[in-house]
Amino acid sequence: MSESIVVKTVEELKDAPEEYRDAVAKLVISHAINELYGAQVFDEPAIAYAPTPYAKWLTCRVAMEEYGHHVRFKQLGQQMGIAEERMVPGGGKRPLSIFEFPLKTWEEFVAIKLLADLAEILQVEDLLHCTFHPLRNLARATMPEERFHAQFGEDFSAELVKTPDGRARLQAAVDEYFPYLPSFFGGSKS
Template sequence: MTESGFRSAEDLPEGVSGHLGNLILALADNKRLLGIRYSDWLLGAPSVEAGIACSAMAQDEWGHARILYALLRDFGHDPAALEHERASGEYHSSELLDRDVASWEEFLALNFLWDTALSVQFEMLAESRYEPIHYKVRKLLEEERFHFDHGQGWTSRLLSAEGGRAALTGAFGAAWNACLCWFGPEDDPLIATLAAHGIVRRGAAGARARWLERVGPLAAETGLAREADAIWASTREPVWECYLAGRRRAAEGGPDEDSLARVRGDRNRELLMD
């Protein structure tokens, strides 16, 4: 880092703390929900190896969520309340994670497209001037490398299988807009403020471009991305009509009842003993 860092949320310039806390909460909620979606496939994946990978990825996501929720203490939140006491409408997770996914191709949309979208946002925080996150991101990204490899490998495999391309085209197409919107509109004041203070490396458009660079080569085979002069672009424009900037999602609602009970650990807490 060339500029001096911020050692705690208290040191952040006015207006930045709220935006950063909001972004970290969105990342934490998405990680927690994504972990559940991965865990849904422990026993239903197409191969034993894929099931084991789902188990490992679920564990990673929950570990990442735990670290991020704990970090929100620095922003005045009570991590335990965030993890266990919120209603569905208070979650800042993607609509893609609101309910379980019915097919392996939908799972791959989460694994390859959505998980990568989250990782790209972490890449943007890798050299953040907010030091508490800066010092955690490298470990998170190192663990995420395997998630990308898994999603990429299975996507390639399905693209070359009979019927696989059509299935992926449908599933990826359904998830595409949520991914595009995750990074925020080009003039997103939240991200722009964070970029201006060196909290994130690039603004919304830069992060979206980075995501397209990572998923574009395979997404192109479903018609969702194209490359020109070594720059990857989406073939669809993001649709912002339903975008909720405060919750960083492109639809109303939140996790369904079953997901909410699991994400909050309601049943686990019934078993807690003093």
């Protein structure tokens, strides 16, 4: 695909080259699966770990938005003709290995939001320039929420490091989680 392809609608996608259609489908499927799986294994369980009603409220917001991202990517996929079962965990494509991390503490969740959601912003920023406009528009719609999730991690990290104990617990969480991060960006051949 050497020449630039611009696809403004889902209908126009049908006329795009197969390689382009496959690449777009792969992106949509990946986002649909990983937004859902992340909400299930990190965001929703973290509500129980949140130490205050305020923290629980904001964690609920994060979970709600991540579930919403799944719904929106899945809707786009369905409009593209992708079978629903391909856009949920267990439908053939595995979630990212970053989700294999066993969340056990509030500090781990804060570290995940601080670090992994910054990585998510980098991935969504790439989609902001996508030549498939429906995907580009979806990225533009979800980006403010992704920025909120990273800010959530930054804000709660700042709270934790105010005390020596909080700083030590957050550092331990970062140390535990950090080895999982490089794979979030994909394998060398992905």
